[in-house]
Amino acid sequence: MQFDETSLTPIFIQVAQWLEDEILKGHILEEEQVPSTNQFAAVYRMNPATARKGFSLLVEEGILYKKRGIGMFVSTGAKEKIRKRKRERFIRESVALLMQEAEKLGITGDEVIEIIQGYMEKAADT
Amino acid sequence: MKAIECKNISKRFADVQALDDVSFVMEAGGIYALLGRNGAGKTTLLNCICTRYVPDNGEVFLQEEPAVENPRVLGDICFMTEHIDEFDLYAVKRILKMAAAFYPKWDEARVEQLLTLFQIRRKDIYAALSKGRQAALGFIIGVCSGCSVVLFDEIYSGMDAVARKQMYELLLEEQERQPRTFVISTHLIEEMAGLFTDVVMLDRGSVILADDMETIHGRSYKCVGREEHKAHLEGKNILSVQTVGSVTEYMIYDDFAEEELLKLRKQGMSVTAMTLQELFIAYTAEPLQVTK
Structure with a gap:
């Protein structure tokens, strides 16, 4: 994982998104301890303050919780919460991007739906 | 302190x-x-x-x-x-x-x-x-x-x-x-x-920039489009302009509102963040005179 300096998304938010993705993929389980911010910062060669800010964001949102003197853990229900939010983001951003790109290429909305249906049929076959 | x-x-x-x-x-x-x-x-x-x-x-x-x-x-x-x-x-x-x-x-x-x-x-x-x-x-x-x-x-x-x-x-x-x-x-x-x-x-010998990294990342933009897109960037702090044929790359250190970015993209410009190294080069490089 390389944090993208050329993205308009601030690095600490990219850190939060990385954690969300790892939880969603099941690489970090609920009630499991997440890496310490120091460890994370050292591995990804990042200022610990930046890493901390990303982790804190998820604490505020209830995705992670702190155990005093031990570290941070993934909350129960975090995965569902992330999935829900990512779904909303997918509809808001990814679909918008798809439609913009389609417009640029002169593909109409109906054609996009057709393409998606075709894609799904093909995926169902394999 | x-x-x-x-x-x-x-x-x-x-x-x-x-x-x-x-x-x-x-x-x-x-x-x-x-x-x-x-x-x-x-x-x-x-x-x-x-x-x-x-x-x-x-x-x-x-x-x-x-x-x-x-x-x-x-x-x-x-x-x-x-x-x-x-x-x-x-x-x-x-x-x-x-x-x-x-x-x-x-x-x-x-x-x-x-x-x-x-x-x-x-x-x-x-x-x-x-x-x-x-x-x-x-x-x-x-x-x-x-x-x-x-x-x-x-x-x-x-x-x-x-x-x-x-x-x-x-x-x-x-x-x-x-x-x-x-x-x-x-x-x-x-x-x-x-x-x-x-x-x-x-x-x-002079300080040309002193900011924290988060501010820097939030103000460093690389906008790519055509020469005529420059009108949309008026009033912004453009550090350097580089053209490759008709493709023009603007390095900008300034604030952009969300709507401004949206507008630029609508006009067909691509907008990404400029890295610290790119910012450094844009700020300090002498414009190179390319002889044709």
Whole structure:
């Protein structure tokens, strides 16, 4: 994982998104301890303050919780919460991007739906 | 607390104005990048901060006290460079003994571990060490000095990729273990960008940028489109323009509202963030006259 300096998304938010993705993929389980911010910062060669800010964001949102003197853990229900939010983001951003790109290429909305249906049929076959 | 404050520092060598009215503040606990092209005044500035040089004008404050001849704050600052001539004739153990006597908060327990990590033996003569190991010894002294303010001048010079990686990790680890202020001059911007909390950029003796990394990332834009797109960027701080055929790339250091970005994209421009290295080049490079 390389944090993208050329993205308009601030690095600490990219850190939060990385954690969300790892939880969603099941690489970090609920009630499991997440890496310490120091460890994370050292591995990804990042200022610990930046890493901390990303982790804190998820604490505020209830995705992670702190155990005093031990570290941070993934909350129960975090995965569902992330999935829900990512779904909303997918509809808001990814679909918008798809439609913009389609417009640029002169593909109409109906054609996009057709393409998606075709894609799904093909995926169902394999 | 302010770890370092420079107020209107100027320094001239013969006909070269090395520093010209330099003012900035560095807060305690940050890892500061000191960036600038060759001859921009980085080393002169570091020498002024630790009072090895006396500026022609202006004043330096360390931990909010005037620095000149102030033993309390000067015993609490360490300046290390890639190579130190005065060390040449001595064995490593002798150099470390001197450092231990000099720095009141010397961390002897840490020394052995770092020497092993960088494969330096106490019996080695400094001048006979490789360039990378000489630099590493400077890094070790800086870290083990226990000083609240540590200045490193191109300390990575000659280090191989593994040693540099170790150094970065140690730096971050140190900063967590015992927070202090690091000021690091570097040309390896791409490789080190993630380490820094703040940046001070010098160009021909003047400060051209002093911001924290988050602000910098939030204001660094690279907009790519056509020449006529320039109208949409009016009033923005355009640092450089580069054209490849009819494709034009604008490097901009400014604030953009969400709607402005949306509008630019609608007009067909692609907008990404410019990296710290790109920002540095856009700020300091002389426009190249390409002859056709």
